Amino acid sequence: MPVSGLPPYDDTNIFARILRGEIPCKKVYEDDFALAFHDIAPQAPTHVLVIPKGPYCSFADFSACASDNEIGGFIRAVGVIAKDLGLEAPGYRLLANMGEHSGQEVPHFHVHLFAGRPLGRMIPG
Numbered sequence: 001m002p003v004s005g006l007p008p009y010d011d012t013n014i015f016a017r018i019l020r021g022e023i024p025c026k027k028v029y030e031d032d033f034a035l036a037f038h039d040i041a042p043q044a045p046t047h048v049l050v051i052p053k054g055p056y057c058s059f060a061d062f063s064a065c066a067s068d069n070e071i072g073g074f075i076r077a078v079g080v081i082a083k084d085l086g087l088e089a090p091g092y093r094l095l096a097n098m099g100e101h102s103g104q105e106v107p108h109f110h111v112h113l114f115a116g117r118p119l120g121r122m123i124p125g
Contacts, residue, residue: 002010006057006060007066009028009057009061010057010107013108014106015049015106015107015108015110018037019051025037025083028081028085029077029081031073032073033069033074033076034051034074034078035053036048036050036051036077036081036113037049041053043114044116045087045115045117046087046092046113046114047113047114048081048085048112048113049111049113050074050107050110050113051109051111052074052079052110054065054070056108056109057108058098058099059096059098059109062109078111081113082113085113085115087113087115090115091112092113093115094113096109096110097112
């Protein structure tokens with residue numbers, strides 16, 4: 001059941017369509033819990049999107065409604081992806097937007113993985 005105050009999951013969103021194979025992606029990683037692919041408009045030399053395979057519109061929805069296995073599997077997948085891409089030593093940033101004020105563009109929970117150059121402060125002071 002969706003989190004109170006959030007819209008229901010829209011299964012026509014672009015990430016749902018990518019998960020169903022209706023739209024291609026430049027895949028980086030896939031397992032039972034997550035799919036990762038390169039962003040089509042990268043904001044850093046490495047910009048990968050990691051999405052859970054379940055129908056969750058936001059972090060609040062995912063954390064409240066996903067099973068412990070889904071949550072654990074997704075978090076582990078993010079770590080595996082960063083390691084496989086060789087990002088642990090130089091560093092990387094994870095970002096998850098939620099809602100209109102954050103700039104969330106696709107109503108499917110996802111994490112951005114940014115790397116490949118110094119990223120500076122997260123929010124300018």
